[in-house]
Amino acid sequence: MYSKYVIVVLVATFAAFASGQSYEDKRCKCVCPSxxxxxxxxxxxxxxxxxxxYIANVPPNKCNCAGVIIPRDGPEILGREQEFCPRCECKYENRNTTIxxxxxxxxxxxxxxxVVYMGFLIxxxxxINKRAKASYQEHTNEDDESTLGGPSTQMGARGNVLNRVTHQQDKWKRQVRExxxxxxxxHTMLN
Incomplete structure (x- = not known):
């Protein structure tokens, strides 16, 4: 069942790579005033x-006003290229879309x-709480542990890691409640 999901994810990944080939890694970008x-x-x-x-796919030596802007907006700036072109800023960009x-x-x-790990923990x-509630007695004071035989005998009775973790979790929850x-x-005393 999980193999179907893995196959779907792999196909989607390859489709993303195949469709991504329409984007160019090299381009010339010019920013000009109106x-x-x-x-x-x-x-x-x-x-x-x-x-x-203005964005165009031209070689680096044609990344200028004459190579990018004039072919597109030629009629608008015809005869006034010397006024318009110095105000344009053209940069050749090179990026790697695969990375x-x-x-x-x-x-x-x-x-x-x-997310899967969080779901597992949930x-x-x-x-953990069901097992802890069955074997847990709430202590009102940390000094009570010493009268019951100390933490070493209590840990020996609990034995496994799961019980130790739940004990620490319950201890922390008690501290938070306190x-x-x-x-x-x-807060009520201050008001």
Whole structure:
């Protein structure tokens, strides 16, 4: 049954890698002001103030205004390239999308493992508490342990690790309850 889930996850992973090939690892990104803002055209809409982003898949030697922007917005800036192009900032970017995908998949697997572990602990907690309630007597004071034979004989009677863990858990819960009582009593006394 679990093998079906593993196969589905593997197929989904390979599909993600196959569909991800449409993204380019190398690109040229140019950020330019709006042509209307550069040429002092009065435009009714507010887009004149914004900067435009141009992204193209060109070789590094053509990552400039003439190689990216003029082929797209040529009619808008025709004859005024000397005014417009110096205001553009072009950068050639190189990234590795395969490494990004692998890291994302690893993070997703770690989160899935942690969720499964949390579910295991949630299922185990009632079993631990059921066994602890059957063999546990609540002590009101830590000094009472010394009159009952001390912690060494008590640990010897408990024997296994599970009982020791539940004992420590119950001790911690008692301490938390006592601290809450002290805080709430002090809080009511202050008011």
């Amino acid at each position: 042509p209307a803002a550069v040429f002092n055209k009065t435009v009714a809409d507010k887009t004149a103030d914004h900067r435009r982003h 990004i995908k692998v890291v994302v998949i690893i993070v997703i697997w770690v989160i899935m493992l942690l 299922c185990l907690d009632p079993l 601290q809450r009582r002290n805080i709430y009593d002090r």
